[in-house]
Amino acid sequence: MRLLMLGGTEFVGRAVVEAALGRGWEVTVLHRGRHEAPPGVRTLLGDRTAPDGLAALEEDPGAWDVVVDTWSAAPRAVRDAARLLRGRAGRYVYVSSCSVYAWAPPAGYTERAPVVEGASADADRTDYARDKRGGELAVLDAFGADRSVLVRAGLILGPYENVGRLPWWLTRMARGGPVLAPGPRDLPLQYVDVRDLAAWILGAAEQGLSGPYNLISPQGHTTTGELLRACAEVTGGAAELRWTEPEVILGAGIEPWTQLPVWVPPGSDLHDALHSADVSRAVATGLRCRPVAETVADTWRWLRDIGGTAPRRPDRTDKGLDPEVEAKVLESAGSAGGTEGAGSAGGVGSTTP
Template identity: 60%
Template sequence: MRLLMLGGTGFVGGATVSEALDRGWSVTVFNRGRHGAPPVGVRRLVGDRLTPDGLHALADGEWDVVVDTWDGAPRAAGQVARLLAGRIGHYVYVSSGSVYAPPVPVGVTERDPVVEADPEATEGDYPQLKAGAERALREVLGDRVLLARAGLILGPGEDIGRLPWWLSRIARGDEVLAPGPADLPVQYIDVRDLAAYLLDSGTARRGGAVNVVGRSGSATFGELLAACLDATGADARLRWVDPERILAAGVVPWNDLPIWIPPDHEWRWLQQKDVTRAYADGLRCRPLAETVADTWSWLRRVGQVPSRAGRPARAPVGLDPHREAALLATLAADRPG
């Protein structure tokens, strides 16, 4: 099989390239050539979708599967699709659950409405860009494109830093603010399992939209933090606190305490998407403990969360240590008795 990876040096792109190489595929990556060299055996084409003649390197060549993680201008996604349409077998676009139109219901399915988006747009917010790119690709390729609406992606190489923040925090030891309830269901996918699903889907030529994430409740927040304790071997103490008290203190779910979205919160749907189709397609997800342990091993090797390939720097995730300490002190003072 011949893979064209549009990108290929970032989190999902890098995992997809590695998976394809493990399968013995011929791999070509197309990117700006500014974020590290590709693995040995990978052919690199250099170009920039947003510059005049930036697609020249893609003018020739044929591929069985294209995987694209683009989150920029929808117009650029459509231009690439039109250029490649006659020379590819199937197109797999890594989209996002963020495309769903608010208010998003818990248990959201692929049939629920998405945000209004222009396939010819050159700017917009993240949901509009992803939804616009979906429209642009479908207009050109129809059922020859799979719209893989990924959920929370964890695993080695994570360049946002959600799981790395928890691992690093627990590795520091002492008392850790643990947001309750401990049995809160968590929904995520290991990047390596996502990569395998993307390539399997391209090979099978699946089309349409699909929520690609593990089952909600296959792990809990308590199990996630316990796995972090096991992986790091840290002498940390989890201080479980009711979500109402944490929210009252001004803590923002997902951002201040990564991955955590409490019950009944307006963002709770992010952790409770319907994944019937993905599992019917054969999605397989590894145990949480493996994802956590492998992420810790990777993080110790690289030293810090890498910058995001080709994207502006993001604000750091997670509570500042001084703010966490102040919160713990306040919560202890408010505790009855």
């Protein structure tokens, strides 16, 4: 198989490239040159935000079995690439987002749920949901429904993360001491390890799949408790998880998802949208999700290998909770929610009722 990766040097793109190389694929990467491409690829340089950003691709005589694109800004960049490549590539895989669904999608929503209105393939940058939907429309326009794969990803975790969610939790656990752990601890979570996402994308290309797919783990693949215990254990076990009721956290003005990454309160529209998607279509076509302990351990290993500071995308908001705010909430909450050390009973691998 011959892959053209648009991007390919960070997080999702890099995981796709490494997975393709691992399968013996021929890989070409078009990127801006800000980061080194993985060894073993053929490199083309170009900035898709520039007027001549696709010049290297226009001049290259190559043809590919599949194009993978993770673009999340102005949809017209996807439009221009897809139009250029429609006669030179067999299939176009666009890594979109579950954010394209009209707010708020109900728990258990499938790929048939309504999508946001007002998106356009010709648009400049607007907002994340419409930009991603505009990218989908651009791909569909150039490649048609039968040669397009729309990967509607949810929460993505794993090595190379440049958003700041799992790296923040790992760094916080490594610091040790009492940690504000947002309850309930058995709250089910959905996410996908970036390597499992990459493996599914390549499998979709090999199978000749088309259409939209919700791409996250099955509901309840892990829980808040299992995730945070894994983080506490892998970083040395010095953290004490202080489980705190959602009402206390929200009453303190702490923002779910951003200040306490990954977590959103149960029963909210946000939880249904982020952690309650129906992913049976992806599972039926080969999605396999590794245990949360493996994702956490491999991310911690990568984080240590690069010196402990994860790269951050400039177009994403800061993640994490200020230590002073955390301390105040813990002091006011006391120990009503329970204290749990990393090595206590019910650790990683326990069964949640």
